[in-house]
Amino acid sequence: MGARKKRAPRRGSLGFSPRKRASRLVPRVKSWPEVDIGKPVPLAFLGYRAGMTHVFMVDDRPGRPTSGKEIFVPVTIVETPPMFVAAVRLYGYDPNRGRYSLGEAWAQPPPELELQRRISTLGSFDTDKMLKSLEERLDKAVDVRLIAASQPKLAGGLSKKKPDLLEIKVGGVSDVTKLFDYAKDVLGNLIAVNDVFEEGQLVDVIAVTKGKGFQGVIKRWGVKELPRWHKHRKGSRRIGARSHGRSTFWETPQAGQTGFHRRTEYNKRILMIDDDGYKVTPAGGFLRYGVVRSTFVMLSGSIPGTPKRPIVMRWAIRPPEWYLKLGVRKPEITYISLASKQGV
Incomplete structure (x- = not known):
């Protein structure tokens, strides 16, 4: 039988501490990129999260195994009235x-x-x-x-x-x-959002995440639960020494508020900007949102927040190297899924 492991990587980043509730639902942009395009332009725009669907598009990113091929991409729809x-x-x-x-x-x-x-x-x-x-x-x-x-x-x-x-x-x-x-x-x-962004551009998304209330250390920090043997009858979720009282280390995972935090996700690509919301609204409308009736922005991947939550999109502050070399390129979308999301 091998020696017992005494070290492990820490679960949960301390860079987000203290994990407390966001002070405001519409996040304030704290940092701005340095942009030089030869003309004045606003560097951010506000929209409302509608929901997610998926598309098929031609992968135009260089150096990828799927370059030039049709790929499946999950997308998020953000409604952006003027x-x-x-x-x-x-x-x-x-x-x-x-x-x-x-x-x-x-x-x-x-x-x-x-x-x-x-x-x-x-x-x-x-x-x-x-x-x-x-x-x-x-x-x-x-x-x-x-x-x-x-x-x-x-x-x-x-x-x-x-x-x-x-x-x-x-x-x-x-x-x-x-x-x-x-x-x-x-x-x-x-x-309008067309005055700020264009299709193919990378943006940073700033929003308040979905709130999950008061949670324990297992869900909040991802620590491992102790095996439920007879020697752990006093609790399989206990942290160990100095986990309670005045001598507790601040790095020790503790139960508390989970979710409803202000977060920034970098380099989300704009796949489409259009005024016809029925191009992306699934049958029966988006779950807990409904029909998109004004201008919308289609972002690749997922973003923080719940349906109807305010979403701040900002010019990318640290774009990748391939984007700086090739610049903004309009993506080629071949299919947009309009299947109902009501049963999901």
Whole structure:
């Protein structure tokens, strides 16, 4: 009989500790990529997760055994109604305190947006006066952001009316003046997902994962359960010494909140952007969502969150080497499954 194993890789990453509930349902984007494409462009967009299906497409990734062949790909559908640009905000930079706001200019939102449901103190604004004030501080600005409001009433699977707000960085060029001119042009107007992304592009998905409540160490950390012999009659899920009390190591797996965490998944490829939601809506609609009625984005693979959850898509901050060499290429989709998902 061999010697008993005394070491094992740790279960569960400590990089996500503390595993507590997300503070907000619409995640704030904390990092932005440096983009240089020669024209200003918003670097993120907000949509709502509808559900999953699958497609067949031609694999155009180089160096793969399936390159040039038809492959099966699971996909996630995110409904992305146009967003209303409600405000422009400028940021300055100070070495001692980092970025700080130089001011913002708000546009009067249309009544059908019902933005007062989200901002109860919303009043009338003198947009021209505030824009002029921002132009006077433009020499101190290092960053231009848009505050955009979603339109959930246009999404087919949502019943809520309250819009979600997202602060979006404007990138594409390094000249702050050009960025500010672009922000002034789109202030008070609608931006579509086509204005931000294109088919074949890689994006990062930021969302809040599915909540699972209070769970034990087996499900929360993936530790191994002890064999249920007579010597373990006091508990097969016990962790061991210093697992309780004041002397507990912080690295010790403990029971607690599982799921409903803010997470980022990198390099999800956009396979399709279209205005006809019936191209991807399965028979009977998506489970717990319904029919996609406005513009949608088809992403390869799975993403965090439940149906109807707000999803933030951002320009890829660390794309792979093959993508940097070949650039954006429109994928060739040969088949989209519309089979019913109600019995799954």
